[in-house]
Amino acid sequence: MEQSITYLPFITIYCFTIDNFIDKISYRSTTKGDRPPLENKLDRIEEVLLMGPGPSCVPDSVYAALGHKTLGHMDPAFIEIMDEVKSLLQAVMQTQNRMTLPISGTGSAGMEASFVNLVEKDDPVLILINGVFGKRMADVAGRLGARVETLEFEWGTPVVLERVEEKLRGGRYKILAVVHAETSTGVKNPVEEIGGMLRGTDTLFLVDAVTSLGGMRVATDEWGADALYSGSQKCLSCPPGLAPISFSTRALEIIAARKTKVPNWYLDISLLTQYWGGRSRVYHHTAPINMIYAIYQSLLLIMEEGFDSVCRRHLDCHRRLVEGLEALGLEMLVSRDCRLPMLNSLRIPEGADDAAVRGRLRNEHKIEIGAGLGPLAGKIWRIGLMGHTARPENVDRVLGALKQVLGR
Ligand code: PLP
Numbered sequence: 001m002e003q004s005i006t007y008l009p010f011i012t013i014y015c016f017t018i019d020n021f022i023d024k025i026s027y028r029s030t031t032k033g034d035r036p037p038l039e040n041k042l043d044r045i046e047e048v049l050l051m052g053p054g055p056s057c058v059p060d061s062v063y064a065a066l067g068h069k070t071l072g073h074m075d076p077a078f079i080e081i082m083d084e085v086k087s088l089l090q091a092v093m094q095t096q097n098r099m100t101l102p103i104s105g106t107g108s109a110g111m112e113a114s115f116v117n118l119v120e121k122d123d124p125v126l127i128l129i130n131g132v133f134g135k136r137m138a139d140v141a142g143r144l145g146a147r148v149e150t151l152e153f154e155w156g157t158p159v160v161l162e163r164v165e166e167k168l169r170g171g172r173y174k175i176l177a178v179v180h181a182e183t184s185t186g187v188k189n190p191v192e193e194i195g196g197m198l199r200g201t202d203t204l205f206l207v208d209a210v211t212s213l214g215g216m217r218v219a220t221d222e223w224g225a226d227a228l229y230s231g232s233q234k235c236l237s238c239p240p241g242l243a244p245i246s247f248s249t250r251a252l253e254i255i256a257a258r259k260t261k262v263p264n265w266y267l268d269i270s271l272l273t274q275y276w277g278g279r280s281r282v283y284h285h286t287a288p289i290n291m292i293y294a295i296y297q298s299l300l301l302i303m304e305e306g307f308d309s310v311c312r313r314h315l316d317c318h319r320r321l322v323e324g325l326e327a328l329g330l331e332m333l334v335s336r337d338c339r340l341p342m343l344n345s346l347r348i349p350e351g352a353d354d355a356a357v358r359g360r361l362r363n364e365h366k367i368e369i370g371a372g373l374g375p376l377a378g379k380i381w382r383i384g385l386m387g388h389t390a391r392p393e394n395v396d397r398v399l400g401a402l403k404q405v406l407g408r
Contacts, residue, residue, distance in 0.1 A: 048362070049389070051398050052370035053183045053343060054211065055233035055240050056386035062238055065297035066290045073287045081296055082276060082287070088299035089244050092213060092236075092307065093228060095220035099252055099269065101276045102232070102242040102295055104288050107210035110229025110243030111140055113267040114206050117247070117255050118175055118227060121145035126173040126203075128159045130189070131182035132373050133208055141177070144263070149173070155375055156345070158338040159189045165197060175204045181212035183234075184373045186334045186345035186382065188212075195223035204251060210234060213244065214302060215314045215342040215386060226251040232291070235314070235342055237387030238298040241291045298387075314341040317390040321383060324399040328408045333380050342390065344383045345376075349406065354378050357405055365401035 050057050071078040082101075090100045103109050115137070119125065125146040127138045130153040142148045151167055153159055159178060168176075176198060180191045191207055198205050204226040209218045215235030220228045226248040233240035247255070247269060255262070255269060262268040266285065274282040302310055318341035322332060325346055333345035348354055354371065358381070361367045370382035383398060402408075 046366060049365075049367045049394060049397065050384070051389055051394065052368045052384050053382050054231070054384060054386055056235070056237055056384060056389040057394075058237055058239055059298070059301060059388045061301065062294050062297045065293040066239070068290065068293050070289050073289060074281060074283060078287075078289060078292075079281060081292060085292060085296050085299065086276065088296070088303065089246070092299060092302060093209075093218055093220045093230075093244065093246050094222065095228075095246050097220065097246045097248055098277065099273060100244070100246040101272065102244045102292065103229070103267065103272075104241075104285065104291075105243050105267075106233070106240050107208075107229065107231030107243050108136070109267065110210070110231065110245045111137060111208060112264070113243070113245055113269065114177075114227040114229055115140045115144055115146075115175075116264045116267050117262055117269045118204060118206070118251060119144040119146045120258060120260055122147055123174040124149065124172065125175045125177065126151065126167065126171070128164065128176070128178040128189070128194075129153065130157060130159060130185065130187060131155055131179065132184035133179045133182060133210070134177075135374075137177050137179070137206075137208065141175075146175075156185045156187060156333045157335075158187050159194070161190060161193050161197075164194060168197060168201075168203075173203050175206050177206040177208070179208040179210075180218065181209070181216070181340050181343065183211045183343050183382075185376065185380075186340050186343040188216075188338050188340050191225075192219070192223050195225065199224050204254065210243075211340070211343055211386070214310070215390070216311055216340070220246050221248075224248075232295050232298070234384075235387040235390075236295065236298050237301070237389075238294045239291070241288060242295050244295075311341075314385060314390045317341070317385045317392060317395050318344060320392055320395045321385060321399070324395065325402075328399070328403055328406070330402075333376075342384060342386045344385065345372075345380045346383065347380055348372075348378070352406060354381075357381075357402075360405045361398075361401055364405075365397070367398055367401055369398070 103113050123146045125141045125148050127150050129150050138148050138150050207225045207228040209228050210231040211234050213230035229245040232238035232242040271284050275284040331347045372380040
């Protein structure tokens with residue numbers, strides 16, 4: 001008797017927990033008259049103007065594309081769409097590379113895919129760093145056993161060509177990697193000139209174009225890029241989930257001659273080729289079918305508008321934004337000659353509370369802007385003008401909201 005009294009509270013708690021658990025998994029609560037029905041959180045999603053570092057706003061026709069009926073991943077009608085996506089990506093990436101396709105995964109999967117296919121243990125790799133994403137590249141390459149050397153530049157300033165030249169004179173590298181559009185700062189790096197330095201050498205050129213692709217010129221072949229990757233959620237105006245990538249013929253030859261197997265099955269480009277290329281397709285992994293519809297639609301939108309007009313729209317919006325910010329007495333972080341059109345960093349003015357201002361923009365004005373990262377945390381805000389977001393009415397809206405919140 002004494003024993004059962006001691007155990008009673010534990011048994012009660014146990015029964016209550018089990019009952020709660022069964023309630024949750026069996027949806028009993030929806031049928032019990034005394035409890036409210038389960039809430040669907042999706043019903044509470046509001047329309048937010050995405051003016052941060054990505055994702056950007058998604059056009060209605062891209063949302064509609066996502067909602068088309070899912071086909072099988074080997075269905076001939078789907079394979080036709082895959083082929084179209086490859087050629088549209090070749091056009092936007094300005095390349096003839098056969099191996100141009102969207103990797104399943106976000107921009108970081110593009111980064112991983114580039115390094116994991118090209119790097120073998122002890123390979124010398126040079127990484128140029130002036131922000132978060134250059135740093136991430138060094139981490140990814142290091143995990144693969146590469147002998148990573150870095151050249152670092154102050155955040156908010158571009159890569160200095162003379163220093164790269166000097167570094168290349170002093171060593172031989174299998175790969176040189178750089179971020180074209182450093183999203184953490186808003187700096188455009190001189191990729192064309194770096195590509196020029198590598199021309200005629202046997203160093204592979206690896207370029208991160210996650211933020212730049214679809215908003216400014218990305219000339220894969222002209223720059224001599226051997227691996228170039230991007231992400232769907234920035235200037236391509238698609239939800240996050242795909243990483244367009246392109247490998248040069250030279251890169252594919254190096255991959256084919258590897259001494260060791262690519263250490264990642266999912267991102268092994270030789271296996272992916274069998275699904276994405278050739279007449280008969282071999283199943284590799286189930287493609288994210290509806291995301292492929294979405295990127296197809298967003299690439300069609302870019303083609304319909306015309307690539308030059310798309311770039312001009314980004315530039316015009318950037319100029320309108322900078323002019324408006326300066327009129328409010330706000331100061332840009334990056335000097336004019338190396339600013340990105342799609343990512344605008346401004347210094348947080350004296351006395352403004354970083355998080356409070358961003359919170360008010362989000363809650364009162366339904367606008368998201370980005371915070372600073374790393375050494376720039378609390379020092380800058382990042383305003384994205386990417387893809388569908390890059391419209392004059394959005395620029396005016398964020399300027400109006402900032403004016404009100406900052407009381408200027
Ligand atoms: N590279 C750059 C330049 C980026 O801006 C980002 C994301 O913001 C990434 C890589 C990583 O992409 P994701 O967050 O889509 O994995």
